[in-house]
Amino acid sequence: MSKCAICGKPQDPKFKPFCSKRCADVDLNRWFSGGYAIPAMEEDDPDGEAPDPRSERGET
Secondary structure, eight states: OBOOOOOTTTTGGGGSSSSSSSHHHHHHHHTTTTOOOOOOOOOOOOOSSSSHHHHTTOOO
């Protein structure tokens, strides 16, 4: 039997992949609070210049 993704107890099919509503709520809170994040690096501008903020808003 598979284990709960939060606490390691056996999964309950009703709350899969968790063992209980509590563990499902713990996971949801981690998503909402930013506990889960994919690290990213900002790309450097190839021209070495900062973009014109007016062009990002569609202004000329």
